[in-house]
Amino acid sequence: MPINSNHRILIFTIKNKHPIALEEIKAILESLRAQVKFDRIERGLVLLKTDLKTALILSQRASLIKYVGLLLGSTCDEAIEKLVKLIKEAANESLPFSFSILTSDFSKIDEMASKIRRVFRNSYVNLDNPLIPIEIMKLEENSFILIPLRSSRLDITRYQPQYRPYAPSATMDAEISRLIVNLTRCNYADIFLDPFCGSGSILLEASRIGCYTLGLDINPRLVYGAQFNFQSLLHDDANVVIGDASRMPFQDDSIDAIGTDPPYGRSALVIGKNLKDLYRAFLQESYRVLRRRKHICFCAPLEMRDYLNSLIREIGFEKRTQFAMKVHKGLTRLITVLFVP
Numbered sequence: 001m002p003i004n005s006n007h008r009i010l011i012f013t014i015k016n017k018h019p020i021a022l023e024e025i026k027a028i029l030e031s032l033r034a035q036v037k038f039d040r041i042e043r044g045l046v047l048l049k050t051d052l053k054t055a056l057i058l059s060q061r062a063s064l065i066k067y068v069g070l071l072l073g074s075t076c077d078e079a080i081e082k083l084v085k086l087i088k089e090a091a092n093e094s095l096p097f098s099f100s101i102l103t104s105d106f107s108k109i110d111e112m113a114s115k116i117r118r119v120f121r122n123s124y125v126n127l128d129n130p131l132i133p134i135e136i137m138k139l140e141e142n143s144f145i146l147i148p149l150r151s152s153r154l155d156i157t158r159y160q161p162q163y164r165p166y167a168p169s170a171t172m173d174a175e176i177s178r179l180i181v182n183l184t185r186c187n188y189a190d191i192f193l194d195p196f197c198g199s200g201s202i203l204l205e206a207s208r209i210g211c212y213t214l215g216l217d218i219n220p221r222l223v224y225g226a227q228f229n230f231q232s233l234l235h236d237d238a239n240v241v242i243g244d245a246s247r248m249p250f251q252d253d254s255i256d257a258i259g260t261d262p263p264y265g266r267s268a269l270v271i272g273k274n275l276k277d278l279y280r281a282f283l284q285e286s287y288r289v290l291r292r293r294k295h296i297c298f299c300a301p302l303e304m305r306d307y308l309n310s311l312i313r314e315i316g317f318e319k320r321t322q323f324a325m326k327v328h329k330g331l332t333r334l335i336t337v338l339f340v341p
């Protein structure tokens with residue numbers, strides 16, 4: 001299958017988080033500088049055209065994608081035409097071609113599967129070890145015939161706090177941590193900083209996509225805890241030190257991405273400052289250490305929105321996006337993405 005040519009890629013996002021999932025998809029594509037054309041966007045579904053390599057990276061990096069597949073068609077005829085093309089391409093490269101079709105038990109879908117099998121008279125059908133697995137999926141009135149690409153969701157859930165050796169109460173879950181990492185538009189080999197790293201949730205996710213990670217936390221116990229998590233989950237040392245996010249020990253213009261979850265002034269510890277002063281000092285420092293055109297994604301309690309928005313302008317950041325995400329009844333998190341112009 002040609003890697004560089006454009007394919008139609010169908011993405012099912014987590015339905016009730018669709019607008020945020022879309023932000024995440026766009027941020028990852030931006031970090032890859034990928035050429036993409038969006039064909040259809042609706043709740044729970046995104047259809048875009050891009051090359052296979054981009055689609056694979058997208059499926060493995062995103063936290064809010066449930067399923068990614070290369071679309072063969074929405075009707076049997078479209079899918080059959082595409083399969084014939086793939087068979088010819090495989091033959092030109094002397095590759096053996098075979099496929100299997102997985103269906104659920106909706107009768108209309110089963111009909112589609114048997115029609116496709118009939119057309120190929122089972123000659124390319126191999127249920128045990130197919131070169132290409134094909135799935136037929138249904139969303140409301142639409143059917144989609146797809147070649148599935150591996151999605152990272154299962155992989156992300158394996159790193160949830162319950163599977164970590166050290167997970168104090170303010171620990172962030174792996175899905176949101178990965179979302180924050182992706183919204184920073186960071187890339188493989190970038191220098192990624194979390195200046196309020198706590199037990200290291202965000203740093204773990206940034207490391208898992210190949211960033212070089214640095215962490216600060218004012219509480220020594222959490223610094224040791226982050227180190228413990230890195231060693232047991234990634235079998236690697238964490239670059240985390242005891243430090244103050246309002247006086248970062250880094251040179252100007254030295255960091256490629258910042259993703260962080262500062263204290264909210266509730267259970268998580270705030271040392272030496274009131275909350276507004278702490279956010280001001282941390283954002284000023286972030287502006288100083290971030291390289292130009294690079295992004296920061298950070299959380300804050302929703303009540304701080306007006307204060308933060310005037311602070312952002314005062315410091316000189318440009319805003320990319322800002323949205324609220326409910327944590328529980330008493331707390332809504334404001335997630336803000338900014339860049340240094």
Ligand SMILES: C[S@@+](CC[C@H](N)C(=O)[O-])C[C@H]1O[C@@H](n2cnc3c(N)ncnc32)[C@H](O)[C@@H]1O
Pocket residue numbers: 170171172173195196197198199200201202216217218219222243244245246261262263264268269270271278
């Ligand atoms: C909400 S928690 C971060 C949780 C973290 N994302 C995790 O999953 O474990 C905020 C952290 O900020 C740290 N902190 C508070 N004031 C700080 C400061 N001035 N500089 C650096 N860290 C600070 C706290 O010790 C706490 O670990």
